[in-house]
Amino acid sequence: MLTPNQRDRAIVKQGLTSEQVELNRQKYGRNVLTPPKRDPWWVLFLEKFADPVIRILMIAAIIALVVGGFQGEYVEGLGIIMAIFLATTLAFINEYRANQAFAILNQYVDDVQVRVMRDGRFTTIPRKDLVVGDVVYVEQGEEIPADGELLETVSLLIDESKITGESETIQKMTRQDAEEQGVHEDTYPIFNVYRSTIVDQGNGLFAVSAVGDQTEIGQLATAVATVESGDETPLNQQLEKLSQLIGLVGLSFATLIFSALLLRGLLTRELLLTAPQGYFLGVLILSVVVFLTPVWGPVVSDGLGLIDESWELPPWLTEDGLKAWLKSLLLGLAVAGVGVAIGLLLDFLPTLKEGWLTTEVSSSLLQYFMVAVTIIVVAVPEGLPMSVTLSLAYSMKKMAASNNLVRRMHACETIGAATVICSDKTGTLTRNKMMIHEVNFPSLHSTKFTDLEFNRSLIAEAIAGNSTADLDLLADGQVEAIGNATEGALLLWLDHEKLDYMDYRRGFHIHFRMSFSAQNKWMATLGRSGVTRKDILHLKGAPEVILERCSHILTEYGVFPLHNKEPILAAITTYQKRGMRILSFAYQDLPDNLVEFDLENMGHYLNWLGFVAIEDPLRAEVPQAIQACRKAGIQVKVVTGDGAETAQEIARQIGLCEDESTWQMGCLTGPEFRQMPDEEARERVKSLKVLSRAVPLDKLRLVKLLQEQGEVVGVTGDGTNDAAALKQAKVGLAMGSGTAIAKEASDIILLDDSFQSIVNAIIWGRSLYENIQRFILFQLTINVVALGIALLGPFIGVSLPLTVTQMLWVNLIMDTFAALALATEPPHDSVLDYPPRPRDAFIISGKMGWNICISGVVFLIFLVGFLLYLQRDHLMTDYELSIFFAVFVMLQFWNLFNARCLGLKQSAFNKLNENWSFVAIATTILVGQVVIIQFGGEVFRTVPLSLEDWSWIIGGTSVILWIGEIWRFAQRLRESRDS
Known part of the structure; x- marks a missing residue:
């Protein structure tokens, strides 16, 4: 540790020279913390196999391979393995890429400007460029950028809670002052400052003694750069309920389809069973059901919770993890043992001559089981969380490019739901380019x-x-x-x-x-x-x-x-x-x-x-941005410490206050606001436009009163005094030029301090929510059709209209490719044409619900009719089933373009050049489907189709898109005529 006696006093006054900076950087290193150690990629990849449904598919694949070994057919098992590997690999790649998006936060922290003395003058440099020996100036609200010893202090109080855990601020002084006053501190000397602590009051000058990993917090390994996920947002709650509902529906359909296939097999004599074999089959099914408790238990429990929150299954039925699987295995074996014991007592078990179950029956039952499991896979929206994560990560990255650095991921979407913006004046509405006028x-x-x-x-x-x-x-x-x-x-x-x-x-x-x-x-x-x-x-x-x-x-x-x-x-x-x-x-x-x-x-x-x-000149773009917010149904309230006359003049210039009545009802001063009782203040804040001479507690009270009335409040601030309001608000927006305390309390940092960046963030937030809705619309439409086909198929003479591997491919399109395509849709300014959505609005809007039902029923009727047409001769060949598979997928392919236009009246081809990801993914789906049909063979139960077949299939199914285009064109005509 450097001491004043060892330090050259001339260097302290003049700072380091450029040559000394380079020497110290080579000797002591840069002021950058080594990123926290992350799990290797293979660990993240293996985590994808922890999903219970994936595990069931793995069990089904093993059974299929074993049974296939007796029959000399391994195609079905290999097909399932390939589908599992493809789904888990793509899920891993997408999650890995989404995690990489957070690196931008670390880059920003390292680029924060600090004030140093170099070559005899003060200048600013990025935090990462600090070296040992630098003389650094810090003041109230700033974060200490490196460890060091104090040279000068003025009423310096430091918040060291990040390294001590104690919230009380510490009075700091130089070593000389500490010795004169007889102050001694053994743990953390009173004359030292430490990286990541925050100046609560005063200012000081210190010489850097340690940088990067050599700092106290670096050695303690507590400076892990993480992104806080924040509290559970309304969006997360809605998606959780949606997932639970779809999971329950999927499980119900899987049970119905297995029962329907089993009943059909018994009625058509496809399953030739004696009475003892039937008894054994019942015991076997019951044992398997018990064994699969870790799968259906949580789903049923969640479903009951949707109906009545007080309903819940016993804890042992809803457990997860290896212990739960071991319990269910033992319980399943116990049920099988009891069943066999009863059969022996009643002499009701199959004889060795007739066998427990024939190979043909076992193969059919395995097929039914895999179809039922695949239905669950198809129904459960595994891609929904990934779609949300991708949308948030993509928006987070793009918002940073538009001067919105997102610190907490959920803020990307929450800002789109904002109903009130409480804005500072200086720097946000004005340029923060102060000039002495007189x-x-x-x-x-x-x-x-x-x-x-x-x-x-x-x-x-x-x-x-x-x-x-x-x-x-x-x-x-x-x-x-x-x-x-x-x-x-x-x-x-x-x-x-x-x-x-x-x-x-x-x-x-x-x-x-x-x-x-x-x-x-x-x-x-x-x-x-x-x-x-x-x-x-x-x-x-x-x-x-x-x-x-x-x-x-x-x-x-x-x-x-x-x-x-x-x-x-x-x-x-x-x-x-x-x-x-x-x-x-x-x-x-x-x-x-x-x-x-x-x-x-x-x-x-x-x-x-x-x-x-x-x-302080007004920012040129602010009046237009304010009007955009008002058009979008978002209230803007200016909260400033300036006098009433100054604040009202700024409000007039930005178009917030136009007439006398607005002045009277929309303007308050801090002292007036403080004197109001809560009831009166709660009513007054509804029409409030300008709060002048406001102190921090005024701003905090304003936010609380608004949020008590159900408003989603965004707050801007740059000072330490704004931290409480920034933290209280649903979305805290700190200025890029603000203090470290303000940034720490915020969810989004406005890098350019401009109000226009808030409008950009709102556009991104609303567009992100619509992208998630587009994915849900597309996915649920396919779910309705796939489940309907699988359920009705056995009753119209086609036991498996779509095979297990075919449905897994469809699921891959739904969950992975569609999530990628729709999550990256660029934002549209048209999202500002309507007010914020209600807080309690379900993510599936009424319009979406009608769209899903109508489209799903129309697709289902068409596909059932097409199936009946194909089997008019009571015979379904692989060629005909290949055509059916191609038609099914191509219908969803064209519907992907329609889903892209949810909430818009524009053509599905509009701005495609701005989203090459969508084009690439749509092309991948089309090419992939052709390859699977032409070369899938026994794995996908397909045979090659001719060019004429493909022309008819692609052209015929595209009618879905052209109907959508005509409908949107008619809406545009009606809109232009009305205007």
């Missing part, structure tokens, strides 16, 4: 400094000494502000007046500082003045707060009592009405050797120095 210091003859040396020096000290911002000299000779934008504007003004702020800052020896507080509305610094040579208190902040504490005024003739404050207030109001921010200054001379001074109760005896009018 100064008003009575001690100066005009708006420029005069030869009154003492007065101008005192004002320069009030600006430079009571500030934490800095100036950076760029390569092109321009000067750029670093730190707080308002303070930076003041320093730029000093620079414009040819005054070096560093001279005045170095001449002012600070004793204590109270950082700016949104609660107090002022910042104070107490120290030894380089101008008066006495102790002095400098204060700056909101004009009405500062002016209230002033009893005297500094004029060009000296200090005089301030009897009439009205002219000053009138001048301030004039600037505020023009949308400018006013920052006022005051000071108070203090006696030497002052033992104690209470900043909170400093009295009302300050000397008024004057004020500056600061201009």
Whole structure:
């Protein structure tokens, strides 16, 4: 650990040189934490086989291979194995790729800018470029970027909860001050700071002693870069209920189909069984049912829960894992043993001569069982969670490109459901490019400094000494502000007046500082003045707060009592009405050797120095973005610490307040809001447009009141004071230029600080939800058709219209390819044409339900009719079944294009060039189906079809798409005619 005695004091003042930076980087490494160790890819791949349904298919495949071994046919078993491997491999690849999307978060953390002293001047660099020996400046709200020892501190309080677990902030000081005061701390020295801790108050300068993995938190291995999944969202709850419902339906259909096939086999004498063989078959089926309890138990339990939450099966029926399978195996064997024992007692078991079950019966029963299992596979939406994950990951990546860095994945969708946006003014609605428009210091003859040396020096000290911002000299000779934008504007003004702020800052020896507080509305610094040579208190902040504490005024003739404050207030109001921010200054001379001074109760005896009018231009895109939100049914409420006049003028410029009635009902000040009881405030916030002079608790209360009324609230903020409201809101949106505390509390970070980025996020969120709905529409339509065909097939003379391997291929299309295709649909601005969806809305809308039912029934009627036509001669050849399989898949292929247009009136071919993933996947499905038919052979029970056959199949089934296109065209015509 470096110590001040070992450290070259010249380097501390000047920082490292470029050569020293490179040497230290090579010697000590970069300031990057090694990513946490992840499970190897093969472990993730094997996890895909943990699914109970996949395990059942594996058992079915083994049985099929064993039975096939006696018959010399391995095709069915190999086909199932191939389908299992294909499904698990694609699921693994998609999940692996989705996980990789989170790497963007680590990149962002490493690229956060920090302020350092290098080559004798302050500059900003990415956090990852810090090296041992760098001199770093940190202030309130910032995260400590590396371990180090403090060189200077001003009222520095650090939140070290990330390494200590204790929430209480720690007072920090230099080693010299600690030794003088006799302060000792063994665990974490009071003169050291540590990476990932946060500055709660004050500021300081420290020399970096450790970077990257050598930092305290790196060695503790607690700095694992993870993405928080957040609480369960309404979307997750809806999808969970949908999955449970479909699982119950799938299990019911599987039971019905197995029973139907078994009954058909007995009635048609396909299953030739004696009475004892029938008894043994019953025992066998009952034993298998008991053995499969880990599969059907949870499904039935979930289904009962949908009907009545108080209904549930015994815990042992709903367990999962290896122990549950062992229990069910033992119980199944016990049932079989009891059945055999009863059969022996009653002499009702098959004789050795007739056999337990014939090979033909065993083969048929195995076929029935595999069909039933496959029905469950087809019905249960394994692709639904993957579709959601892919949609979220894809949106997360694309939103980052549009300046929305998503920290919590669920926020991608939740922002689309937002009904209220509570927005900051500065930086979000305005450009946060603060410029001094005019100064008003009575001690100066005009708006420029005069030869009154003492007065101008005192004002320069009030600006430079009571500030934490800095100036950076760029390569092109321009000067750029670093730190707080308002303070930076003041320093730029000093620079414009040819005054070096560093001279005045170095001449002012600070004793204590109270950082700016949104609660107090002022910042104070107490120290030894380089101008008066006495102790002095400098204060700056909101004009009405500062002016209230002033009893005297500094004029060009000296200090005089301030009897009439009205002219000053009138001048301030004039600037505020023009949308400018006013920052006022005051000071108070203090006696030497002052033992104690209470900043909170400093009295009302300050000397008024004057004020500056600061201009922050409105962002050009904001008025249009505000109107887009209002059109989308989203309320916008401006919450700011600025005065009422300033806030209302900004609201007028952005089109939020147009008439007098809106001004009266839509504008409140923080003090007025605080005095209202909850009932009155709850009613008033409904029409609220602007909340001015707001403190953090006002913002937090506003969010709570809105959410109590069922609103989905998004909040923007950039300061430490905004953290509570950001965390309380459904979606917290922190500014990219904001503090570490604000970003930590947020769900999304607006990298460009712009309100337009919020609108972009809303478009992505709503589009994402629609993409999930499109996948559900497509999947459930196929589910209805596949289940209907499998159930009705045995009753119209075709026991297996679709084989196990064919249905697994269909399932592959449904779950994997469709999820990939529809999850990557680009966003549409048209999602802003309607209001947010109700919070309790089910993900399957009424329109979707009708679409699924009508399309599914039409497809089913057509396919049943087609089956009857094909077997008009009471004979179904492999050729005819191949045509049926091709027609079934091609109907779903064209329906995929229709599903793409859910909620839109545009053509299915519109913007296809913007989603090459969809084109590639659709092509894969088409080519894959042709390959399977032409070369599937015995595995898929297909024979090659002619070019003429394919032309008829592809052309005939495409009618589904053309009907959809005509319908959407008619809707567009009707819409244009109405408009």
